[in-house]
Amino acid sequence: MRAGRAVGLVLGVAADAALGDPRRGHPVAAFGRVAQTAERVLHRDSRSAGVLYTGLLVGGTAALGVVAERVARRSPVLDAVTTALTTWVVLGGASLADEGTAMGRLLDAGDLDGARGRLAHLCGREAAHLDEQGLARATVESIAENTSDAVVAPLVWGAIAGVPGLLGYRAANTLDAMVGHRSPHYLRFGWAAARLDDALNLAPARLSAMLTAACAPVVGGSASGAWRTWRRDAAAHPSPNAGQIEAAFAGALQIRLGGRTVYGHTTEQRPIMGEGRTADAGDVTRGVELSRVIGSVTGVLAAAAVVARGARGR
Template identity: 65%
Template structure:
């Protein structure tokens, strides 16, 4: 059974009004379970990682199947879908973090901004100046617009509550174990590849939604530069944002001692502090458009 469109739209509205719950967030609870299971299953092998990822993502999907099985009435199905959508969406929290970064940078509080960057991405903030912090924030807002808002709605449409929960489980595991570090190079391989696969379509949908909100310049950069990024998905989002905002994204990034030199995307100037709030507003517009489209009856 496919997702309840009314439930998805209501879930988006709940996220806009309430944001993430301050305590007892289901995603945080899942992260605790994942951490507990990692301590018991970890091994420096892909096979262990495949089993670990399969158990957790399959378990999340199974919970969704059970919830749909016990809520066959339309009103109950809408309510459960709305609750699940609210639990897995992060668009409002993303905007809140982006605005917090903007305030810190506007006030010249570089240490505060460096301290908050970990809320948005895994980039090493030490030594980043105002311009680099602004770029990191704009890039993170762009990528996370797909991860936190558009992708859950896509998978909710495709797979209902099981799709919502399975996607968020896979995305959370990628954030926990999917990075290329000595510990997770093999164990996190399955989580990273699964997240790439699940985000392939949503990332491109996000790029098109940015174009719909912004116009032709976003489309040109999206088409031309989207494939330059080492990630098969993040580049589509970042390129579209670069075109929409008229800025140039990409460059040298540091991740826990590992340095990556990424191609530049876009033709404009380097991002400035003012562009952080512009990126947050664009992300909100894309999220709203995605929610409306998800709720429209065919």
Template identity: 65%
Template sequence: MRASDARALGLVLGVALDALFGDPRRGHPVAAFGRTASRLERGFYADSRARGVLFTGLLVGGAGALGVGVERAARRPVARVGVTALATWAVLGGTSLGREGRVMASYLEAGDLDAARGRLSHLCARDPAGLDADALARATVESVAENTSDAAIAPLVWGAVAGVPGLLAYRAANTLDAMVGYRSPRYANFGWASARFDDVVNWVPARLTGLLTVAVAPRSDAWRVLRRDGASHPSPNAGRCEAAFAGALGVRLGGTNAYGGRVEHRPELGDGRAPQVPDIRRAVRLSAAVTVSAAAVCAAWAWKGR
């Protein structure tokens, strides 16, 4: 078995493991990485871009180096398949994303706004206070759209390109962006490198997410809205995912969002009606279809890569 065959098969098996089991319940490697990053930040922090660059480089480089070591240790093809599958399972979050979307849908379908507001933090950093059912539905649909790329498509792309090192380094970069990449007084400088690097590594996956959304919803407005509105979002990547989902679902995303007292007015994406509670489950199903399509594309790319 060639190395490319082992990589392709490992990616497919990893997607299957994620679909069957979701995130590991205990001892999740990403959580362990987060604790390591938090400890390093406490002794490393300074209001400095240079210090942030070094912080990001050490952690992302360390994760990639660990992946190189794991692949070299797995000399036999079966072992290479196994470690690729386990690494893919560890870094994927598509099944957990879908589960969170369905939980939000269940709360809102039951009319339990307090529970839904309390759960929103599992999906995004938006301030849930005062949000009604439709506003919570919009926040959930937007989060499912954006995180389809971050949680599922991007890891598969980097796994196809660089194997286990790519999988681990990508998840490290994305986790650091979630930890220190916010626009806040503390992280404006220190988190700059993490935020910008995350933008770079998600550039191709976000656009692939948009194109695959168009492919799995061929009779929708996904292509038209993606082309017209994808660049309107303040993020260089999230807008591609959200615009494609807006067109595919026939809804209008964007608008006013509050984040910890800071209010953002974002351009609207799409021409449809405002999202409603039933659209959450539609978005979750669309996310799953895009993930399956990405798994096929990335496995084929890995198989032909060497």
């Protein structure tokens, strides 16, 4: 089973890089529709309702993963195929790179209106009044955060818990994106989803920052800058996890991130991370390449960790 899981993780990473997201009938989109239906039934302005909502959806999804993995145990090949398909479905590396590349091209061409419209594919920030530097900064921060959330973290949980880990993590992360907001409507109801996502990302976020430092030289970045900025600036970020890799990206690319950040429901004054110049279109492109390298390295490390655990078990 360990060999099948390791092979499946590597194949899933390769499938995501080569094929991108499934073009039709994406399971994550189907989960989102189920979650929306459940929200209409269960939503109350209370934390207990949110705990029930989150527990049912994340627990139910992980339980499906347990069933699938038990069936797959009958054959190493079936185990590898099941893990590979699940990994491919839950990873978001290719779509993240595609959106980042599109933003880089729009900014490089000076098409700010196009970039403002495209930013919604990466994050929920208010883009109407952002200039080129603001759009570039938002894009780099989103690429960094999603490298941790949509690439590193699922692979970590896949290595630890196989198919149930992959599915359970992606369910929790999706719910956080849907209801884990600080808006009045979700402040209490979305509390459980947000806190669960924070807990599941504590270790992966810090691993992501370390990998950012290790991989920075591949894209002409600074390993020492990434490490220094991560250790110095990450803790000031309002998120216990997003600031880890955002600070590391800032140091790796030798730019400044953070500052005034406007969402539809609130405005935040985030701490400045890094030093030097502000981000531009070229930094968006380098950020995309750094994200790709981190994803590939994480896939190899996840598979190696599975094999090592299996060897110790024997």
